[in-house]
Amino acid sequence: MSTAAPQPTASEAPGTASGTQPGAGRPAPDQASVMRQILSGNGTVTVLAIVLSLLISGLLIVVTDEDVQETAGYFFGRPTDMLAAAWSAFSGAFLALFRGAIFNYEASNFEGMIRPLTETMTVATPLIIISLGIAIAFKAGLFNIGGQGQFIFGAMFATWFGVSMDLPFGVHLLVVLVMGVLGGMLWGSVVGLLKAYTGAHEVILTIMLNYVALNLLAYLLNTDVLRREGTTNPVSEFLPQQARFPLLFGEGFRLHWGFVLALAATAFAWWLLQRSTVGFRLRAVGANPAAARTAGISVKGAYITAMAVSGGLAGLAGMAHVSGTEGSLNTSVAGSFGFDAITVALLGRSNPVGVLFAGLLFGALRAGGVTMQTQTGVPIDIVLVVQSFIVLFIAAPPLVRTIFRLPAPGAAKARRTADPVTQPAVAGAAVAGASGEAAVPSVETQEAAVAAESAADGVEDPDPAPTAAEPAPAAGADTQTSEKGETR
Amino acid sequence: MGILSDEKARRLLLPAAVLSVSGLLLTGCGAPPEEGDSNANGEAQVSTDPEVGDDNSDYLACIVSDEGGFDDRSFNQSSYEGLKAAESDYGIKIREAESQEPGEFTPNVNSMVDAGCNSIFGVGFMLGDTIKPIAEKESDIHFFGVDVTDGGFSDNVQNLTYDTAQAAFLAGYLAAGMSETGTVATYGGMELPTVTIFMEGFAEGVEYYNEQKDEDVKVLGWDNDAKTGSFIGDFSNQAAGKTNTANFINEGADIIMPVAGPVGLGTLDAVAEAGEDKGVKVIWVDSDGYESTDKGQYILTSVMKNMGQSVTDVIAEDLKGEFTHEAYLGTLENEGVGLAPYHDFDGEVPEDLKKEVEDLRQQIIDGDVTVESSIDEG
Numbered sequence: 001m002s003t004a005a006p007q008p009t010a011s012e013a014p015g016t017a018s019g020t021q022p023g024a025g026r027p028a029p030d031q032a033s034v035m036r037q038i039l040s041g042n043g044t045v046t047v048l049a050i051v052l053s054l055l056i057s058g059l060l061i062v063v064t065d066e067d068v069q070e071t072a073g074y075f076f077g078r079p080t081d082m083l084a085a086a087w088s089a090f091s092g093a094f095l096a097l098f099r100g101a102i103f104n105y106e107a108s109n110f111e112g113m114i115r116p117l118t119e120t121m122t123v124a125t126p127l128i129i130i131s132l133g134i135a136i137a138f139k140a141g142l143f144n145i146g147g148q149g150q151f152i153f154g155a156m157f158a159t160w161f162g163v164s165m166d167l168p169f170g171v172h173l174l175v176v177l178v179m180g181v182l183g184g185m186l187w188g189s190v191v192g193l194l195k196a197y198t199g200a201h202e203v204i205l206t207i208m209l210n211y212v213a214l215n216l217l218a219y220l221l222n223t224d225v226l227r228r229e230g231t232t233n234p235v236s237e238f239l240p241q242q243a244r245f246p247l248l249f250g251e252g253f254r255l256h257w258g259f260v261l262a263l264a265a266t267a268f269a270w271w272l273l274q275r276s277t278v279g280f281r282l283r284a285v286g287a288n289p290a291a292a293r294t295a296g297i298s299v300k301g302a303y304i305t306a307m308a309v310s311g312g313l314a315g316l317a318g319m320a321h322v323s324g325t326e327g328s329l330n331t332s333v334a335g336s337f338g339f340d341a342i343t344v345a346l347l348g349r350s351n352p353v354g355v356l357f358a359g360l361l362f363g364a365l366r367a368g369g370v371t372m373q374t375q376t377g378v379p380i381d382i383v384l385v386v387q388s389f390i391v392l393f394i395a396a397p398p399l400v401r402t403i404f405r406l407p408a409p410g411a412a413k414a415r416r417t418a419d420p421v422t423q424p425a426v427a428g429a430a431v432a433g434a435s436g437e438a439a440v441p442s443v444e445t446q447e448a449a450v451a452a453e454s455a456a457d458g459v460e461d462p463d464p465a466p467t468a469a470e471p472a473p474a475a476g477a478d479t480q481t482s483e484k485g486e487t488r
Numbered sequence: 489m490g491i492l493s494d495e496k497a498r499r500l501l502l503p504a505a506v507l508s509v510s511g512l513l514l515t516g517c518g519a520p521p522e523e524g525d526s527n528a529n530g531e532a533q534v535s536t537d538p539e540v541g542d543d544n545s546d547y548l549a550c551i552v553s554d555e556g557g558f559d560d561r562s563f564n565q566s567s568y569e570g571l572k573a574a575e576s577d578y579g580i581k582i583r584e585a586e587s588q589e590p591g592e593f594t595p596n597v598n599s600m601v602d603a604g605c606n607s608i609f610g611v612g613f614m615l616g617d618t619i620k621p622i623a624e625k626e627s628d629i630h631f632f633g634v635d636v637t638d639g640g641f642s643d644n645v646q647n648l649t650y651d652t653a654q655a656a657f658l659a660g661y662l663a664a665g666m667s668e669t670g671t672v673a674t675y676g677g678m679e680l681p682t683v684t685i686f687m688e689g690f691a692e693g694v695e696y697y698n699e700q701k702d703e704d705v706k707v708l709g710w711d712n713d714a715k716t717g718s719f720i721g722d723f724s725n726q727a728a729g730k731t732n733t734a735n736f737i738n739e740g741a742d743i744i745m746p747v748a749g750p751v752g753l754g755t756l757d758a759v760a761e762a763g764e765d766k767g768v769k770v771i772w773v774d775s776d777g778y779e780s781t782d783k784g785q786y787i788l789t790s791v792m793k794n795m796g797q798s799v800t801d802v803i804a805e806d807l808k809g810e811f812t813h814e815a816y817l818g819t820l821e822n823e824g825v826g827l828a829p830y831h832d833f834d835g836e837v838p839e840d841l842k843k844e845v846e847d848l849r850q851q852i853i854d855g856d857v858t859v860e861s862s863i864d865e866g
Contacts, residue, residue, distance in 0.1 A: 234680065235617065331678075
């Protein structure tokens with residue numbers, strides 16, 4: 001997690017990074033090698049990472065299924081039972097996911113058929129906007145872990161101006177929107193300023209400010225400032241209709257104009273990063289602060305701008321969530337948006353268009369997860385597992401390449417410049433991947449073993465940890481699901 | 489940080505592979521059941537209504553949790569267990585959906601509507617806002633809001649509320665009577681009405697004891713005049729619960745009531761560490777802590793909120809066609825709330841005090857003693 005410190009690190013020559021960047025002519029995304037590794041993967045690896053995550057999750061669904069467990073007990077007595085149960089668990093879960101996220105072919109009317117897709121877009125709206133903010137910070141070499149807090153500030157500002165003012169239609173929504181952006185921008189700028197002028201690390205700052213924002217929200221919801229009149233529960237008044245986003249397709253659907261705003265925000269982020277001078281400065285600083293400074297770019301200014309824009313977008317996301325989907329504010333309004341946004345930004349390779357699609361994918365997983373849970377009884381946690389595995393594979397492109405036997409672009413160079421920090425992660429991931437698959441019958445166990453081995457080959461110095469690094473992530477996932485199994 | 493050769497890696501992986509394969513072989517050796525054999529597993533802990541019968545397989549009851557999930561050892565879990573009991577006793581079908589964040593409440597409830605549920609339970613006060621607009625549209629479905637105290641719902645919604653202050657009042661009286669240091673304490677998870685109602689009732693019970701006996705037992709952690717108190721800020725930080733409890737013990741409290749779900753486990757740890765000679769006791773809440781935790785030896789009694797029972801009861805009523813819009817209110821009288829047995833402390837609680845608590849229970853039921861913080865009926 002070594003990010004661009006204000007002081008230049010002489011050992012990193014600007015040339016080492018550029019080779020791994022697919023888009024020639026563009027500056028490398030970051031001097032930190034973790035960042036470089038993550039952002040330099042290509043589209044194929046991304047898609048394969050998603051496929052692989054879905055497959056592993058499918059295996060988890062199968063092995064945690066009660067029918068499968070029961071029929072596995074007499075596998076050699078009547079193997080067809082278990083295979084049938086496994087198939088029905090697997091296909092049932094993914095078909096439900098599809099019906100809940102994209103197209104419900106079981107619905108009786110057209111409205112019911114396309115509702116899932118609109119749900120996906122509704123759920124994705126705030127996620128796309130906040131992830132754009134995180135991506136812009138990434139481009140400037142900043143890890144903005146504070147999306148959560150900035151989201152809360154945007155939501156708080158939007159709610160207060162929505163509830164306590166009475167303005168005509170159109171104007172009110174605009175005021176609420178601007179205030180939401182300002183709220184997030186305020187909270188983001190604090191980090192940018194502290195980082196630029198004191199050198200404080202933005203990761204620590206943002207994490208701490210998340211707590212401040214969360215507790216401030218809880219406090220204000222317990223006072224008359226935000227609390228709904230006539231209740232002692234910590235929820236706000238509903239925003240009046242003129243402060244809400246109008247629905248896009250009428251009463252039958254939850255989808256609102258916030259989604260159009262998300263598309264506009266994507267276009268804005270693309271323009272900012274690719275076409276504006278400000279964006280160029282941000283990318284230059286992200287690529288190499290020392291070189292940027294030498295070229296006459298204000299590094300401090302770039303940090304402040306990046307955090308302000310990043311926070312502003314997070315605030316806009318909070319506003320869109322409250323004013324569009326939810327209608328009121330509560331203590332956990334931010335859910336896990338701030339953290340999911342980091343994943344989405346990584347999956348989208350910090351490219352605004354990529355973020356848009358990554359956000360839609362996560363929206364689909366969330367929307368479909370609901371249907372999967374209610375219709376097949378698969379715990380919603382499996383969706384989290386899918387998301388986590390995606391991150392794991394995205395963060396370890398060599399692993400994905402090895403599993404699918406893809407040629408490694410610039411492999412020799414990658415070996416020379418490999419950062420020891422990333423090595424244990426890669427080696428650990430290889431073992432985790434192997435053990436995740438070891439839960440299935442024998443043939444695949446062998447394959448997995450081979451895969452893990454060759455994955456270890458792929459990196460120069462396979463950490464001896466494989467034995468010690470006994471599949472912590474996979475084991476954790478396992479125990480979690482089995483606990484769930486017990487209580488159900 | 490040595491380097492592992494290919495050979496070595498292969499050798500290390502081999503035993504693992506052998507183990508997992510042999511594991512599969514062993515677990516696969518059971519005998520298949522006879523075709524068409526079904527196994528029923530009942531886990532009834534609640535009383536059931538014989539009028540309803542045990543075959544209602546055409547009735548689908550659905551439940552949506554709040555963020556806590558169905559394994560929260562608190563109200564989500566209790567409500568879910570009530571539904572499970574109805575499944576095994578009345579033969580209904582059930583479906584459940586866990587919410588991970590408030591944004592999932594509406595999709596989850598909508599999804600239950602689509603699934604064709606006859607009744608939908610929303611657990612937690614935050615589901616009230618979710619249920620309200622959906623219930624207005626779906627007038628054929630019966631909705632139940634567990635712990636929802638708001639008003640203004642349509643006719644097909646029944647809210648399930650609990651006057652826990654009544655039971656906490658008894659606990660406060662008992663604690664005041666049992667305290668040797670003359671100081672008792674309570675704290676909450678978050679400042680929610682469903683939490684503070686315990687603390688208010690507890691403090692009032694102590695006050696009542698002081699009035700009756702002309703004593704001066706003090707309550708730490710809740711100021712009943714200012715309506716402010718000590719809160720952890722969440723329902724998960726057991727370490728904070730432990731620290732908080734240790735502070736209370738240092739200030740002389742010898743009976744502590746944590747109203748914070750699993751955070752209360754931190755209190756049990758602190759009490760265990762304080763040692764036998766301090767003689768600190770705990771009053772658990774929601775469920776009988778003697779059963780649900782493994783440190784029952786420190787638990788004097790529990791203020792129980794019998795949500796499971798009430799969920800099973802309202803399903804039975806709905807099955808009989810006796811659904812009512814009027815809110816269900818759990819009280820001492822209908823045993824929706826109550827005090828758990830003393831278990832290990834049965835011999836230590838003086839007979840006089842036991843009788844006083846029992847009399848007080850009757851007085852509250854009869855309305856001779858009123859608990860100020862009680863929520864209004866209806």
